[in-house]
Amino acid sequence: MKKTILATLAFGLATGLFAGTVDISVDLKFDNIDYVAGERIRAVVDVANSSPGNVSVGYPNSKDAFFVEVFNSGSIAQLDRIGNRPFVARFSLDSNEGQKLETFLGDHYPLRTVGKYLAKPVLVHGGVRYEGQLRAFSVVPGMKVASALQMFKNVDGLRREFELLSWSRKNTEHLFLTAHDDGPEPRKWATTDLGSLMRFRKPTLSVLETGEVIVIHCYDRDRFRRSEFWSLPDALELHKSEFVMDPATAGSERVKELYKESGGVKPVVRPWWKFW
Numbered sequence: 043m044k045k046t047i048l049a050t051l052a053f054g055l056a057t058g059l060f061a062g063t064v065d066i067s068v069d070l071k072f073d074n075i076d077y078v079a080g081e082r083i084r085a086v087v088d089v090a091n092s093s094p095g096n097v098s099v100g101y102p103n104s105k106d107a108f109f110v111e112v113f114n115s116g117s118i119a120q121l122d123r124i125g126n127r128p129f130v131a132r133f134s135l136d137s138n139e140g141q142k143l144e145t146f147l148g149d150h151y152p153l154r155t156v157g158k159y160l161a162k163p164v165l166v167h168g169g170v171r172y173e174g175q176l177r178a179f180s181v182v183p184g185m186k187v188a189s190a191l192q193m194f195k196n197v198d199g200l201r202r203e204f205e206l207l208s209w210s211r212k213n214t215e216h217l218f219l220t221a222h223d224d225g226p227e228p229r230k231w232a233t234t235d236l237g238s239l240m241r242f243r244k245p246t247l248s249v250l251e252t253g254e255v256i257v258i259h260c261y262d263r264d265r266f267r268r269s270e271f272w273s274l275p276d277a278l279e280l281h282k283s284e285f286v287m288d289p290a291t292a293g294s295e296r297v298k299e300l301y302k303e304s305g306g307v308k309p310v311v312r313p314w315w316k317f318w
Contacts, residue, residue, distance in 0.1 A: 067172070069087070101132055112159055114158075116157075135170045135209065152251045154230065196275070219255075254281075
């Protein structure tokens with residue numbers, strides 16, 4: 043009996059010593075709990091190397107690998123990965139080193155479907171899988187605030203529908219812009235977080251003939267935010283975002299900018315005796 047206890051203690055001490063000296067940990071932390079459908083789902087990967095060897099991922103001679111597995115929360119069914127792009131930038135860690143890297147799960151999995159998901163980071167080193175804890179996140183539809191439609195004269199049948207959506211994020215309501223194309227080549231564009239939203243005045247969404255999409259919303263008690271997107275048949279990008287004190291003057295400020303860019307308007311030459 044005594045020998046058995048001593049053997050058990052010796053084994054426990056050896057195992058604990060081994061685990062303490064050869065250890066690689068990997069973790070995954072999300073910026074938010076909920077993501078509006080279409081957002082780029084960003085997370086931070088935290089890797090710590092306490093083993094005596096080097097951990098190397100992404101280099102030509104690297105034998106290690108890193109990836110994130112994603113599951114449906116309800117059925118625990120693993121999602122199929124899209125493409126083979128690396129999840130994180132290449133990295134190399136010597137013993138007792140650590141590093142934080144960012145990853146965007148929406149670039150690797152079809153995560154536009156509303157629902158609850160689980161994600162687990164995995165680092166393969168020396169033929170051994172080192173797994174992090176399962177982390178939960180959700181994809182939500184958002185609440186519709188406004189919508190607008192853009193037609194393209196030079197592309198037959200192409201229609202782009204914009205929507206403003208709201209959703210609570212970290213105890214603050216946020217406003218989002220989403221867009222999708224109907225026509226010859228249907229496409230869903232990335233959803234953009236426009237920042238906090240206060241409902242003192244309803245947000246406005248305007249589509250100009252020149253391809254500019256203007257969103258003006260109440261950001262806080264003292265400021266409005268004006269977001270300007272450039273929307274072309276093959277592109278949609280945020281061009282400029284600025285704060286304005288009065289939304290009524292936001293349009294006139296843009297007119298002033300165009301006036302300056304054009305060099306202004308030359309005064310009309312009239313005889314001195316004519317006042318009009």
